[in-house]
Amino acid sequence: MPVLSNERVSMTSKRKSIHGQWSSRLAFVLAATGSAVGLGNIWKFPYIAGENGGGAFVLVYLLCIAVIGIPIMMAEVMIGRRGRQSPINTMRTLAEEEHASGHWQWLGWAGVMAGFLILSYYSVIAGWALSYVFRTGSGLFTGLTADGVQSIFSNLVNDPERLLAWHTIFMVMTMVIVARGVRHGLEKAVKLLMPALFVILLVLVGYALNSSGFGQGVSFLFHPDFSKITANGLLIAMGHAFFTLSLGMGAIMVYGSYLPSGASIARTCIAVSLMDTLVALLAGLAIFPIVFANGLEPAAGPGLIFQTLPIAFGHMAYGSFFGMLFFVLLVFAAWSSSISLIEPAVAWLVENKGLSRVHASINAGIATWSFGLLTVLSFNRWSDVKLLSAIEIFKESTIFDLLDYLTANIMLPLGGLLIAIFAARKMSREATVEELGMGDRFFYPLWRFLVRYITPVAVSLVFLYALRDIRLIRTILGVIGIS
Numbered sequence: 001m002p003v004l005s006n007e008r009v010s011m012t013s014k015r016k017s018i019h020g021q022w023s024s025r026l027a028f029v030l031a032a033t034g035s036a037v038g039l040g041n042i043w044k045f046p047y048i049a050g051e052n053g054g055g056a057f058v059l060v061y062l063l064c065i066a067v068i069g070i071p072i073m074m075a076e077v078m079i080g081r082r083g084r085q086s087p088i089n090t091m092r093t094l095a096e097e098e099h100a101s102g103h104w105q106w107l108g109w110a111g112v113m114a115g116f117l118i119l120s121y122y123s124v125i126a127g128w129a130l131s132y133v134f135r136t137g138s139g140l141f142t143g144l145t146a147d148g149v150q151s152i153f154s155n156l157v158n159d160p161e162r163l164l165a166w167h168t169i170f171m172v173m174t175m176v177i178v179a180r181g182v183r184h185g186l187e188k189a190v191k192l193l194m195p196a197l198f199v200i201l202l203v204l205v206g207y208a209l210n211s212s213g214f215g216q217g218v219s220f221l222f223h224p225d226f227s228k229i230t231a232n233g234l235l236i237a238m239g240h241a242f243f244t245l246s247l248g249m250g251a252i253m254v255y256g257s258y259l260p261s262g263a264s265i266a267r268t269c270i271a272v273s274l275m276d277t278l279v280a281l282l283a284g285l286a287i288f289p290i291v292f293a294n295g296l297e298p299a300a301g302p303g304l305i306f307q308t309l310p311i312a313f314g315h316m317a318y319g320s321f322f323g324m325l326f327f328v329l330l331v332f333a334a335w336s337s338s339i340s341l342i343e344p345a346v347a348w349l350v351e352n353k354g355l356s357r358v359h360a361s362i363n364a365g366i367a368t369w370s371f372g373l374l375t376v377l378s379f380n381r382w383s384d385v386k387l388l389s390a391i392e393i394f395k396e397s398t399i400f401d402l403l404d405y406l407t408a409n410i411m412l413p414l415g416g417l418l419i420a421i422f423a424a425r426k427m428s429r430e431a432t433v434e435e436l437g438m439g440d441r442f443f444y445p446l447w448r449f450l451v452r453y454i455t456p457v458a459v460s461l462v463f464l465y466a467l468r469d470i471r472l473i474r475t476i477l478g479v480i481g482i483s
């Protein structure tokens with residue numbers, strides 16, 4: 001049940017989350033970083049950068065983080081902390097408080113849906129990482145060539161039963177932590193693991209530094225060649241900024257609802273975004289030199305890290321140990337992200353359906369697990385099922401590809417756009433000044449300007465530009481003169 005009254009403004013300090021609160025600002029930073037840093041940084045960023053030509057894509061992605069990502073993250077955390085409930089109830093309460101339409105609660109629902117869809121495939125990929133803990137640890141890759149490593153990966157993804165087993169294990173792991181609740185489950189899991197992940201990435205970059213492909217890798221990542229980026233590539237870069245920062249679906253909002261009142265939202269969000277970006281760039285720097293040194297294809301797709309890093313582990317001293325450690329940490333990074341994907345749904349089930357956290361987690365987990373079967377099959381038995389093959393950009397897309405595209409490139413940016421509109425146009429200036437607590441001078445007006453004008457315009461333009469293949473949109477663009 002929503003437990004809050006809806007008196008206007010100044011309710012912040014009195015409002016309490018029924019789910020508990022982080023023990024400190026640092027705990028929130030760690031948890032939000034835990035949510036942000038995950039498969040998106042280490043698995044997805046390198047392969048989509050590889051597929052979309054490298055440098056120019058990376059530049060657009062970095063721009064999106066700075067201009068769109070950070071301001072929207074602040075808006076999302078702010079809304080969460082002010083509402084102090086699940087995103088659905090927070091949106092309803094704040095909309096009432098600000099005399100806005102009750103339909104804003106649909107934004108919360110869309111977020112729950114996006115989290116559900118993302119987790120359904122996220123868990124399958126996290127399952128790959130889990131299986132690689134054992135593969136690297138047992139020395140399977142020692143001395144193998146690129147071909148050998150590649151065939152081990154193909155064997156895994158071609159076997160639906162194995163994928164299903166790892167997907168199941170990962171979902172159970174996620175549900176156990178979610179069931180234990182904010183303080184006990186979520187907070188403890190990330191404190192140690194984030195720094196450890198960072199260190200092992202540095203070790204890998206050190207290895208890459210000495211490989212013959214380092215120069216080529218660096219230039220691939222940082223030398224922008226704009227002829228290589230397509231309109232669809234722009235949308236993917238923007239979508240990834242949302243995905244990697246966990247924005248646009250209520251994950252950061254629900255974490256914000258557990259944030260103590262006095263903590264500075266701006267500083268927190270900047271810290272989280274910087275750490276997230278650094279991890280992605282380090283992952284790129286570790287992976288691309290290996291790609292080039294071994295004559296591999298940067299556009300190899302979702303298998304990229306599983307086909308490159310094991311080559312390095314197979315040839316370095318103590319490679320089995322480092323390899324195992326790397327995949328253990330990757331699993332932890334994925335774990336701390338997956339709990340935030342399902343938290344909005346679980347918080348809602350507890351608030352509105354009166355379920356205990358344990359029951360809420362089990363229900364949400366079983367539903368997500370079942371939907372994950374689509375992804376499991378899309379890598380093998382159903383790899384030929386191309387539902388939207390009639391549309392040029394989706395000609396080759398499997399069910400997994402479509403789910404990923406729909407969520408990361410459409411649902412999250414759209415959710416983020418609406419969050420920006422709500423924060424900057426529906427919430428009163430006093431409410432946002434009070435909640436953000438950064439005074440009324442330079443930084444607040446800058447934030448407000450960004451979320452009021454820049455973010456909505458940028459997101460809309462990228463959408464229209466990328467979707468201009470669709471006839472109706474081409475007509476609209478023609479009418480306003482940008483086609």
Ligand code: PFF
Pocket residue numbers: 035036037038039040041115118242243244245246247249250251252337338340341
């Ligand atoms: N940010 C996570 C990653 O980069 O792996 C994925 C994610 C988590 C996306 C939570 C969205 C979300 F709400």
